Amino acid sequence: MSDAASGAPAKIRLRHLAKRFRSRPGMVTAIDDVSVEIAAGCFFMIVGPSGCGKTTLLRIIAGLEQPSAGSVEVLRRDRAKPVNSMIFQGDSIFPWMTVWDNAAYGLVLRGVARSQIREVVGHYLERTGLTRFADAYPHQLSGGMKQRVAIARAFANDPEILLMDEPFSALDEQNKTLLQQELLRIWEEHKKTVVFITHSVDEAVTLGDRIMIMTAQPGRAKAMIDVPFARPRSVLDLRADPRYGALVHRIWGDLREEVQRARAEAHQ
Template sequence: MAYRHRDGPLEVLRRVSFGVEAQEFVCLVGPSGCGKTTLLKVLAGLVHPYEGRVDFVGSHNGNPLTAMVFQDHGLFPWMTVMDNVTFGLDMRGMARVERERRALPLLERAGLARFVRSYPHELSIGMKQRAGLIRAFVTDPAVLLMDEPFASLDAQTKLILQDELLRILRDYPRPVVYVTHDIEEAILLGDRVLVMTARPGEVKAEFQVPFARPRALAVIQTPEFADLKGLIWRDLEAAVRYQSQQ
C-alpha cells in the first residue's frame, strides 16, 4: 500500500506490504516520522491508502475488525473504569449486565476489579494504561493495533505491563500489530520484527524472533537476544541517522 497527505505531495508510506497470521505478534520499528502510526491508522480504516488495500481473512462474528491502543490511554475523565472499558460495547447496544459480565474477567486479570467504580484521576498512570488495554480486548477485535502503548511508563511498570500483555494474549489470542521505538520491546513481545525506512516508510528488513512462548522477561539477558538486537539495530541505524538530518 501507499499513503500521502491529502493537502500536499508529502508521501508518507510507499510500497508497504506484509501479512499477519492468526495469533501472530508483529512489531514495527523505524525512525520517528517514518509513517508507523499512519500505517496503523490505515489498518484501522481511519485513513485510506491512495494505492493498495487492507484485507481481513476469516469470520469476525459481528465483532470489530480492529481495536487500537494508544500511548495516551484515552480514558474519558467523567466515566468510571467500568464505563470506560465497556464504552465500545455500549455503542454496539449491548446491555449493561452483559457488558460488565464480559469485562470483569479481564479487569480481574489486570488487577483492576477493585477499581471498577473509580474515575481515571484516581488511578496511577500504569492502571490507566491497563484500563485502555482492557477496553481494546473486551470488544474482541479480529486484530489488535497498538501504538507505543507503554512508551510513557517508567521502566519497571513497562516491564510489568509487557508481561501482562503476553499473559492476556495466552487466554485471548489474536493477531497484534505493535509500533515501538524500543528494539528490546519488539524482540521481547514479537514473533516477527519489521524494520521501516525513513519517510516515505517502506519495510526494508524482517526478522523472525526465535524465542519460544510463553516468553519470560529473563530472555532479555541471553546472548541470543543481544545478537538479534544488534542485527536489527544495524538495519535501523542508517534510517534513523537519515531521518534525523531531514
C-alpha cells in the same frame, strides 16, 4: 513458536499501501508501497525511526485514515465481532467515565447483553488488576493504571485483530516492563492477531513473533525478522538469553542507518 512465515493462514493482507499528504513544501510521501501478510495469531511488531509513518500505517489498518493507494484486507472469522480495536498512544480512556464504564465501552455501544458485559469486563479488569478501581475515575489513576484500562477496553471489545500504537511509550522503564509482561499474559489467553507499533527495539524483540523494520520517510518495509523465542515468555528471563542481545544488535544494525537518515532530514 515463530510460525508466522510458515503454517498459519494470513489474517491481515496489506497490498502496495501508500499514503501521501499535502504539506507546505508540496506532497509528502509518508508510506510508500508497503506489502505484507500477517499470519493469524501473530504478534506482529513494526519498528522504525520517528516520523517513518508507522502510526499512519496503523491508522490506515484501523480504518481511521484512507490510504492514497493500495488496500487493507482483514480476513474475518466472525462477522458479529468488530474488526479491530486500537490501544492508542497516550491518554485515550475517557476521563468522564469510571474505569468500569471505560472498559465496557465497546460492548455497551454494540448493545451486548448486560450479564455478558458484566462477565467480560469483570474478567479483564481482574486480569489487569483493576477490579479494586472499577468505580474510580481516570484522574485518580497513575499513567500505568490508565494504560491498563485502555488494554482492558480493547481486549473486552473482543475484536478480530488488536492494534497497538506505542501504548507504553509514555511510561517509565519499570512500569513498561510490568505492563509488557501483563499484556503478554492476557494475550496468551486467545492469541489474537496483534499489530504493535514501537520505536523500541527491545520492546519489539520482547513481545513480537515477527518484526518489520521500516525505513525513514518515506516509510517502506526494509527487513522482516522472525523472533525465535518460545511462548509463554518471561519478559525478564528473555533478557538473559544470549540470542536476545544478538537479535537486538542485529535489528539495530538495520535500523541505525534509518535513524541517522531521519535525524539528518529533521536537521535540514
